[in-house]
Amino acid sequence: MAKSNVLPSIELVNASVEFPIYNARGRSIRSTLLQRVGGAVSTEADGVTVTALRDITLSLRNGDRLAIVGHNGAGKSTLLRVFSGAYEPSSGAAEIVGKVASLLDITMGMDPELTGAENIILRGVFTGMTIDEARGFIPEVAAFSELGDYVNLPMRTYSSGMTLRLAFAISTASTPDILLLDELISVGDSSFAHKARDRIERMMDRASILVLASHDAKTLRKYCSRAVMLSEGRIVADGTVEEVLEAYGIGDDGDGVL
Amino acid sequence: MSLHPTSRDWRLAADDFLRGMKSWQIWTLMGVSDIRQRYKRSRFGQFWITLSMAVFVAGIGVVFSLLFKQSVAEYVPYLAVNYIIWTFMSGVVSDSTTAFVQGTVFLRQENLPKTIFVMRVIVRNLIALAHNIVIVPPVFLLFGVVPDWGIFLMLPGFALLLVASFLVTLLCGILCTRFRDLPQIIANLLQLAFFITPIMWRVSQLDGRGWYVTHLNPFAVFLRIVTDPIHGKVPELYDYGAALTVIAVLTAVTWPLFARFRARIVYWL
Numbered sequence: 001m002a003k004s005n006v007l008p009s010i011e012l013v014n015a016s017v018e019f020p021i022y023n024a025r026g027r028s029i030r031s032t033l034l035q036r037v038g039g040a041v042s043t044e045a046d047g048v049t050v051t052a053l054r055d056i057t058l059s060l061r062n063g064d065r066l067a068i069v070g071h072n073g074a075g076k077s078t079l080l081r082v083f084s085g086a087y088e089p090s091s092g093a094a095e096i097v098g099k100v101a102s103l104l105d106i107t108m109g110m111d112p113e114l115t116g117a118e119n120i121i122l123r124g125v126f127t128g129m130t131i132d133e134a135r136g137f138i139p140e141v142a143a144f145s146e147l148g149d150y151v152n153l154p155m156r157t158y159s160s161g162m163t164l165r166l167a168f169a170i171s172t173a174s175t176p177d178i179l180l181l182d183e184l185i186s187v188g189d190s191s192f193a194h195k196a197r198d199r200i201e202r203m204m205d206r207a208s209i210l211v212l213a214s215h216d217a218k219t220l221r222k223y224c225s226r227a228v229m230l231s232e233g234r235i236v237a238d239g240t241v242e243e244v245l246e247a248y249g250i251g252d253d254g255d256g257v258l
Numbered sequence: 259m260s261l262h263p264t265s266r267d268w269r270l271a272a273d274d275f276l277r278g279m280k281s282w283q284i285w286t287l288m289g290v291s292d293i294r295q296r297y298k299r300s301r302f303g304q305f306w307i308t309l310s311m312a313v314f315v316a317g318i319g320v321v322f323s324l325l326f327k328q329s330v331a332e333y334v335p336y337l338a339v340n341y342i343i344w345t346f347m348s349g350v351v352s353d354s355t356t357a358f359v360q361g362t363v364f365l366r367q368e369n370l371p372k373t374i375f376v377m378r379v380i381v382r383n384l385i386a387l388a389h390n391i392v393i394v395p396p397v398f399l400l401f402g403v404v405p406d407w408g409i410f411l412m413l414p415g416f417a418l419l420l421v422a423s424f425l426v427t428l429l430c431g432i433l434c435t436r437f438r439d440l441p442q443i444i445a446n447l448l449q450l451a452f453f454i455t456p457i458m459w460r461v462s463q464l465d466g467r468g469w470y471v472t473h474l475n476p477f478a479v480f481l482r483i484v485t486d487p488i489h490g491k492v493p494e495l496y497d498y499g500a501a502l503t504v505i506a507v508l509t510a511v512t513w514p515l516f517a518r519f520r521a522r523i524v525y526w527l
Contacts, residue, residue, distance in 0.1 A: 019525055020525065020526075022436075081366065081367070084367060084368055084369060085368070085369025086365060086366055086367055086368055086369055086524060087366075087524055087525070088521035088524075090522075090525065096369070100368070100369065102367055102368060104367055105363065105367055108363050108364060108367050108368075109363060109364055111291060111295055113294075113295045113298040113299070114291065114294070114295070118291075121287070122287055122288075122291060125283050125284050125287055126284060126364070126368070126370075130283055131283050131287065154298075
């Protein structure tokens with residue numbers, strides 16, 4: 001929910017993201033880059049440039065649920081990072097209004113040497129809480145992630161499942177205006193996965209704008225109302241989820257993994 | 259690609275700075291965590307900082323007082339204070355080279371003010387300084403050094419040092435993210451600076467020669483405006499003037515650079 005009186009929005013006008021690769025020279029590197037990233041690679045006088053996004057014009061308003069589809073390397077993650085404000089376009093403009101939560105890397109900034117509780121505070125402060133507010137979150141997060149007494153032990157003593165559960169619980173503790181997801185996160189065993197699904201759905205419901213990048217047609221149909229398809233960093237299709245999925249080669253009821 | 263920042267660039271740079279300062283809880287926490295993490299599983303924890311400083315001062319203090327034919331009682335307090343302040347200065351400069359690279363995971367995912375990562379470096383080094391400074395009172399007590407009220411003159415000097423530290427960290431942070439050979443060069447220069455700055459030796463030992471070594475060297479200038487009051491001297495006006503000049507030049511270089519390339523930093527990570 002929007003807390004301020006200005007409604008959350010995302011406005012991209014001719015936004016491009018070009019990465020300079022300064023230490024890359026020569027054709028061999030160029031060809032390996034071409035294999036690794038789908039984006040177009042061009043060699044200029046001053047080195048190699050990877051164009052991850054090209055002339056993206058897109059406008060998202062309160063209530064929009066956007067799906068991003070495209071092959072690996074089409075620019076989905078980069079677009080999410082532009083939405084989060086991390087990448088300011090190298091040309092064109094991006095105006096993002098509202099509090100963003102980007103769940104691209106849910107373990108961001110978590111430190112194995114710190115205890116679970118300390119990690120909760122650290123991450124909480126990053127999302128704009130004061131240290132005291134973040135401390136208040138510890139019981140809730142610890143309970144949800146089923147850590148028990150482990151919450152006061154260093155995170156390196158956790159099993160990988162516990163670490164992920166904690167990361168998930170921390171990342172989904174706040175309610176953002178704009179929620180960015182790269183694939184629907186699934187963590188833990190079936191009972192936890194169920195609980196986690198409820199929690200993230202609640203978070204999605206509360207968010208004013210949702211952007212979900214996924215390869216799973218079923219998921220996209222369920223949560224999104226609008227879709228864009230990316231290819232080599234460009235938007236090649238824009239419309240309802242059904243229209244775009246069709247353009248992508250998945251017909252009416254296809255459940256396929258894209 | 260123009261090198262001139264647009265009006266939007268200036269505005270966003272100022273906004274970054276203001277938001278960065280307001281996020282003091284983030285950078286304090288990060289700075290504290292950095293220190294905590296480094297010493298987490300050791301028995302003495304962060305007091306290794308203090309311990310290694312004490313060992314250095316004791317060892318070098320005894321040998322160099324013989325070498326320089328000075329009494330231990332005079333030399334050790336001099337060395338302790340100088341070396342502690344030098345450790346802060348060199349710590350800031352060497353940490354500045356990784357200021358942004360270290361924050362890669364955060365900067366790639368979220369729209370955090372870049373200045374947060376500058377302040378994190380400063381906080382981290384301030385904490386180390388706080389651990390080092392505790393050896394000064396015992397040293398003074400041991401050798402019967404009694405500071406006078408003039409010691410409070412170190413405060414304006416230290417404030418100037420902090421301003422310069424912020425600017426240097428921002429400047430080096432940006433340049434070292436873009437030019438990855440620079441950290442090596444800076445590490446080399448810092449080693450050189452340690453020997454050409456009057457930390458272990460005294461300006462008076464130069465017998466009036468080499469004015470440029472002690473007065474055109476910014477490390478020496480900032481060292482004096484902080485340590486002179488502790489050594490019972492009033493810093494020369496020249497030193498304050500030089501410190502302010504250094505800050506002015508740093509601002510004139512760093513701020514336009516930051517305004518122009520603030521948004522590019524994350525592309526260089």
